[in-house]
Amino acid sequence: MDLKQIAKDTAKVLISYLTYQAVRTVIAQLDETDPPRSLWLQRFSTKERVQDGERYIQELFPEKPDLAFRILTVREHLAGQICEFLPEMVNSGIQQSNMEHRRRQLERMTQYDPSPSGSHPEQSASSETENPS
Amino acid sequence: MDLKQIAKDTAKVLISYLTYQAVRTVIAQLDETDPPRSLWLQRFSTKERVQDGERYIQELFPEKPDLAFRILTVREHLAGQICEFLPEMVNSGIQQSNMEHRRRQLERMTQYDPSPSGSHPEQSASSETENPS
Numbered sequence: 001m002d003l004k005q006i007a008k009d010t011a012k013v014l015i016s017y018l019t020y021q022a023v024r025t026v027i028a029q030l031d032e033t034d035p036p037r038s039l040w041l042q043r044f045s046t047k048e049r050v051q052d053g054e055r056y057i058q059e060l061f062p063e064k065p066d067l068a069f070r071i072l073t074v075r076e077h078l079a080g081q082i083c084e085f086l087p088e089m090v091n092s093g094i095q096q097s098n099m100e101h102r103r104r105q106l107e108r109m110t111q112y113d114p115s116p117s118g119s120h121p122e123q124s125a126s127s128e129t130e131n132p133s
Numbered sequence: 134m135d136l137k138q139i140a141k142d143t144a145k146v147l148i149s150y151l152t153y154q155a156v157r158t159v160i161a162q163l164d165e166t167d168p169p170r171s172l173w174l175q176r177f178s179t180k181e182r183v184q185d186g187e188r189y190i191q192e193l194f195p196e197k198p199d200l201a202f203r204i205l206t207v208r209e210h211l212a213g214q215i216c217e218f219l220p221e222m223v224n225s226g227i228q229q230s231n232m233e234h235r236r237r238q239l240e241r242m243t244q245y246d247p248s249p250s251g252s253h254p255e256q257s258a259s260s261e262t263e264n265p266s
Contacts, residue, residue, distance in 0.1 A: 001158050007215040010150060011222035015230065017146050018223070025134050054230060061238050068238070072231045079227045082140040087216035089144040090151070094212045097148065097187060098205045105194050105201070 014086075015079075019053030022075035026067065041067060147219075148212075152186030155208035159200065174200060 023045050030038035044063065049056050053075075060068040156178050163171035177196065182189050186208075193201040 001161075001211075003211075003214050006154050006211060007218055007222065010147070010154070010215060011219055011226055013150050014143070014147060014219065014223050015226050017143060018227070021139050021143070028134075057234055061234065061241070065238055065242075068234070072234060076227050076231055078134075078136075078139060079224050081136050082143060083220035083223050085140055086144055086147060086219060089140065090147050090216050091212050093144055093148050094151070094209050098209055101190055101194065101201070101205060105198055108194070109198075 015075075016051070016053035018075045018078050019056060019071065020050045022071045022078055023050060023056070025074050025078070026071055037067070040064075148208075149184070149186035151208045151211050152189060152204065153183045155204045155211055156183060156189070158207050158211070159204055170200070173197075 023041070027038050027041050027045070030041060041064075044060065045056070049059065057068055057071065060071070156174070160171050160174050160178070163174060174197075177193065178189070182192065190201055190204065193204070
């Protein structure tokens with residue numbers, strides 16, 4: 001498990017996602033101030049294009065440099081506002097979701113076995129992982 | 134700009150991405166200890182399926198509960214190891230990338246205009262954003 005590489009890749013995905021959120025934000029802002037430009041940006045921002053935030057911006061600059069500059073500013077602002085909250089949100093989100101998945105699976109397994117008292121139902125299924133504590 | 138909603142959506146995307154990284158990790162581990170199971174998991178983990186981490190796990194549990202439990206454990210571990218570094222990585226990553234995009238655009242604009250000394254080239258194009266400092 002190459003944690004350093006996974007962290008790098010995750011940061012890249014996150015930057016791309018925040019670029020997409022910046023695009024959505026600018027589209028919404030333009031929708032109120034300059035609807036034709038909002039429509040232009042919506043059409044430019046195809047699903048395929050916004051998948052890769054860096055390439056998206058590279059392609060936008062020759063077309064509408066002012067919008068590209070604006071998206072850069074918005075994504076930097078977004079990152080500054082929300083990044084610090086993400087570790088806590090993600091860690092607790094995963095813990096809660098994991099608990100929920102385990103609970104559901106436990107219910108499923110006890111439904112299949114009418115007398116689950118003989119063995120801990122999670123034990124056999126999790127033999128490849130650590131023992132549930 | 135609904136920062137709270139954007140933070141929630143971003144955390145969800147991040148959880149899904151870490152689930153995908155956990156799947157990749159388990160596939161690589163199994164590749165060394167149990168190649169047929171690795172192959173099975175590879176085939177199960179289609180691009181479409183891993184797009185939504187929660188649904189992926191829901192669908193995996195009835196098929197191979199031990200692998201599903203293992204992926205839960207790995208994604209929780211991954212999150213615990215890398216999340217704390219993400220804010221710094223993402224903030225500095227965006228700042229560096231923004232600087233690079235602005236530099237390139239500046240070069241592009243000064244190439245079009247042979248006498249850029251008359252006006253600051255970034256000024257006019259970024260009229261919709263804040264003034265560049």
